[in-house]
Amino acid sequence: METFLWLAEAEGGFGLNLDIFGTNIINLAIVIGILYYFGSGFLGKILSERRGSIETAVSEAEQQAKEAEKALAEAQQNLKQAQDRAEQILAEAQERARAAREAILAEAQADVERLKAAAAQELQSDEGRAMAQLRERAVALALQEAQQYLQERLDPSDREAVVDRSIRLLGGQG
Numbered sequence: 001m002e003t004f005l006w007l008a009e010a011e012g013g014f015g016l017n018l019d020i021f022g023t024n025i026i027n028l029a030i031v032i033g034i035l036y037y038f039g040s041g042f043l044g045k046i047l048s049e050r051r052g053s054i055e056t057a058v059s060e061a062e063q064q065a066k067e068a069e070k071a072l073a074e075a076q077q078n079l080k081q082a083q084d085r086a087e088q089i090l091a092e093a094q095e096r097a098r099a100a101r102e103a104i105l106a107e108a109q110a111d112v113e114r115l116k117a118a119a120a121q122e123l124q125s126d127e128g129r130a131m132a133q134l135r136e137r138a139v140a141l142a143l144q145e146a147q148q149y150l151q152e153r154l155d156p157s158d159r160e161a162v163v164d165r166s167i168r169l170l171g172g173q174g
Helices: 002-010 020-153 156-169
Strands: none
Touching (some): 020 156
C-alpha cells in the first residue's frame, strides 16, 4: 500500500480528472469490455432461456387456441344437436296435444250421443208409461161408466143373471 501512495504523491497526488469525455469513454469501454467478456455467456444463456420460454409459451398458446377452436366447434355442434332435439320434442308435444284434443273431442261427441240415446230411451219409456196410465184410466172410467149404466138400467134379478153369466165365461161353475 505504501507503494501505491508513493506513486500517487509522485504524480501529483490524488485528484479529480475533469475531462468528462475522456474519462467517460474510457470507463464505458472498460465496462462494455468486462460485460462482453464475462457477461456474454451469462447473458447469452439468460437470453436463450428467455427465448426458449417464450417459444414454449407461444407454442402452448397456439395449442390452447387450437384446442379452444376444437372445443368451440364441438360446443356449436352440441348446441345444434340440442336445438334440433328441442325442435323435435316440441313437434312431438304438439302432435300429442293435437291427438289428445281429438281424442277428448271424440269422447265428448260419444258422450253426447250416449246422452241423446239415453234421453230418447227415457222419453219412449215415459211415453209408454203415460200411454199405459191413460189406458188404465180409460178402462177404469169405462168400467165405472158401464157399472153406473148397468146399475141404473138393470134391476137386481138382471144383475144376478149378468154376474152368473160372467162367472161362467171366466171358467167358474154355475
